[in-house]
Amino acid sequence: MATVLTVSASPSAHSKSAATRRLVDEQLTALGHSVHGLDARDLPPAPLLGADTSHPAIAEALELFERAQGVVVVTPVYKASYSGLLKTLLDLLPQSGLARKVVLPLATGGTTAHVLAIDYALRPVLSSLGSAHVVQGYFLLDQHITREPDGRAVFGDETRASLGRAVTRFADALVLHHGDGDGERDGNGEQAPPEFALSAA
Numbered sequence: 001m002a003t004v005l006t007v008s009a010s011p012s013a014h015s016k017s018a019a020t021r022r023l024v025d026e027q028l029t030a031l032g033h034s035v036h037g038l039d040a041r042d043l044p045p046a047p048l049l050g051a052d053t054s055h056p057a058i059a060e061a062l063e064l065f066e067r068a069q070g071v072v073v074v075t076p077v078y079k080a081s082y083s084g085l086l087k088t089l090l091d092l093l094p095q096s097g098l099a100r101k102v103v104l105p106l107a108t109g110g111t112t113a114h115v116l117a118i119d120y121a122l123r124p125v126l127s128s129l130g131s132a133h134v135v136q137g138y139f140l141l142d143q144h145i146t147r148e149p150d151g152r153a154v155f156g157d158e159t160r161a162s163l164g165r166a167v168t169r170f171a172d173a174l175v176l177h178h179g180d181g182d183g184e185r186d187g188n189g190e191q192a193p194p195e196f197a198l199s200a201a
Contacts, residue, residue, distance in 0.1 A: 020108060080121070105122045111141075
């Protein structure tokens with residue numbers, strides 16, 4: 001099966017984006033893939049901001065990108081765009097850093113008004129890095145991810161199932177990838193818009 005890198009791009013240690021990444025890890029592992037998780041917030045700030053690719057932690061992160069056949073990016077949406085932390089990390093990649101890779105963009109946010117940030121803000125960046133196939137993205141509303149008193153994140157059943165379907169599409173693309181797609185298409189040949197969770201948590 002494929003080697004997959006999952007990336008959480010939230011600056012918060014207890015973010016819903018990070019919780020989403022962990023759930024995606026579980027789902028991909030259950031499908032038989034080899035999964036490596038990366039929380040961008042754990043990278044050393046000075047080398048990250050200074051683009052010091054010789055730093056061991058930064059070099060290791062870049063090697064994870066290089067080895068991966070598929071990449072899942074999970075970002076919170078702030079002010080109608082993906083996180084600055086994600087942009088900083090992606091800026092370290094070479095221009096062809098996502099070449100021959102299948103990519104699944106995921107986002108969390110407080111309102112469905114942000115759902116198009118996946119297509120209009122994030123997808124162009126992923127495509128510019130040479131991704132062979134950016135599959136249909138998925139948007140999760142913050143209100144559909146709750147916290148237990150012990151800090152554990154809880155996803156509503158429908159939200160979990162919908163995310164699982166997005167992960168399955170990604171896994172199928174890894175298996176069937178032919179290298180000439182730039183996103184899923186609907187029946188009219190148009191790029192399918194990102195989904196978002198409608199269920200209550």
